Amino acid sequence: MDPARAGKRAECDGGGLVMGSRYAARQEFTGTLTGEYYDxxxxxxxxxxxxxxxxKPNNYPFESVWCEAESLFPIDE
Amino acid sequence: MTQDPLxxxxxxxxGVEFPIVSFTHCKDVAVAVINSGGFAVLGEAMHTPExxxxxxxxxxxxxxxxxxxxxxxxxxxxxxxSSLDEITAQIPDSHREFEQMIMExxxxxxxxxxxxxxxxxxxxxxxGRAQLEVLLEERVPVIASGLGSPAxxxxxxxERGSLVWGLVGRTRQAKRQLESGVDAxxxxxxxxxxxxxxxxxxxxxxxxxxxAGDTPIIAAGGITTGRHLAAALxxxxxxxxxxxxxxxxxxxDIDMIIKERLVESxxxxxxxxxxxSGFTMRVLKCPWTEExxxxxxxxxxASPYQxxxxxxxxxxxxxxxxxxxxxxxxxxxVGFVTEMLPxxxxxxxxxxxxxxxxxxxxxxxx
Numbered sequence: 001m002d003p004a005r006a007g008k009r010a011e012c013d014g015g016g017l018v019m020g021s022r023y024a025a026r027q028e029f030t031g032t033l034t035g036e037y038y039d040x041x042x043x044x045x046x047x048x049x050x051x052x053x054x055x056k057p058n059n060y061p062f063e064s065v066w067c068e069a070e071s072l073f074p075i076d077e
Numbered sequence: 078m079t080q081d082p083l084x085x086x087x088x089x090x091x092g093v094e095f096p097i098v099s100f101t102h103c104k105d106v107a108v109a110v111i112n113s114g115g116f117a118v119l120g121e122a123m124h125t126p127e128x129x130x131x132x133x134x135x136x137x138x139x140x141x142x143x144x145x146x147x148x149x150x151x152x153x154x155x156x157x158x159s160s161l162d163e164i165t166a167q168i169p170d171s172h173r174e175f176e177q178m179i180m181e182x183x184x185x186x187x188x189x190x191x192x193x194x195x196x197x198x199x200x201x202x203x204x205g206r207a208q209l210e211v212l213l214e215e216r217v218p219v220i221a222s223g224l225g226s227p228a229x230x231x232x233x234x235x236e237r238g239s240l241v242w243g244l245v246g247r248t249r250q251a252k253r254q255l256e257s258g259v260d261a262x263x264x265x266x267x268x269x270x271x272x273x274x275x276x277x278x279x280x281x282x283x284x285x286x287x288x289a290g291d292t293p294i295i296a297a298g299g300i301t302t303g304r305h306l307a308a309a310l311x312x313x314x315x316x317x318x319x320x321x322x323x324x325x326x327x328x329x330d331i332d333m334i335i336k337e338r339l340v341e342s343x344x345x346x347x348x349x350x351x352x353x354s355g356f357t358m359r360v361l362k363c364p365w366t367e368e369x370x371x372x373x374x375x376x377x378x379a380s381p382y383q384x385x386x387x388x389x390x391x392x393x394x395x396x397x398x399x400x401x402x403x404x405x406x407x408x409x410x411v412g413f414v415t416e417m418l419p420x421x422x423x424x425x426x427x428x429x430x431x432x433x434x435x436x437x438x439x440x441x442x443x
Contacts (some may be wrong), residue, residue: 014154018358024224059278
């Protein structure tokens, strides 16, 4: 947990590889960070969990999203 | 004018003759551009770590020590929960019926083999990480991230002598990456092939260049000529990132049918559509994209649902090699891709035209 991030609203300039293709695709989210994070590998590649999504791609099927730390932009700060 | 306008800080950073970066998925194109005085970045996002290692070796054996880059799609977000089987089961019947209507209307053959979506996968953080380990281990001269921020690997890359480039679609992403110390920023505009941000190339290149300081900016999106190269340098870029330009070149390994379509196409033959993947991306128009634009069409689904829906059409069209059905990502600069030229000639033509533009504008040194 990262208490400093918990409850903070943020935007994520997210995205990933389009499944089945070799193309990248951007996806933008706005929501609230829970403060949960995990690090992938070393050097650490940090990911934060965002919920209560008020902006997400059309028909995005999930309630939450993991956001790469450097792709997060805090709002209301 | 007192100096060569095409000798930029990007040339100095890389030790290359021309500030032309080829982004390609074809190793032969990459090698040809590198050996013609340009620079090439090989897209390896869909490759396994083992394949990437082999490709790096293959290129090194053919470029006589010259630098090259590898591009990965580092994800910037990932669903917190996902099961492909559950997702597939959630596709509405109305969308399945529309897919079937298109398949029947255009007599699209079913794929020769079932499309294995699990094998395709998405790019998980773990796989991205494993791919990166290869690039670090191999000390690849340039590591480029086609989406997510590469900031977390900067120290590790620099310790190994690798440069790190990030591709951005928004100025705030560039600012964040510049603050973290990336070695170059690729500013990609709306004209580009595939998925782009919504800022035009003119706007984003100028904006990012205005905040970049000494960090080279590489302009991307719709760039296919020497005039584009000259314009990009005038905007403050130190080089250009070109993709569509190489798809139809002689060394390119894409299907000849697609090459012929690209050569015949103009910007008007491209479409920004979310019907293929659920993400908006610029591709050549095809019956699939056009049917989904009609008023009676259902709204395309999000990714990955829409990709699952379109997969039989795409694979069936490719298996049958039907020119009337096939599509490919293509930028708006495709109208200038009018011949299947060798990569060396494309580099040479681009340089000559750009120099001609500068000569017309301000005169060149003898």
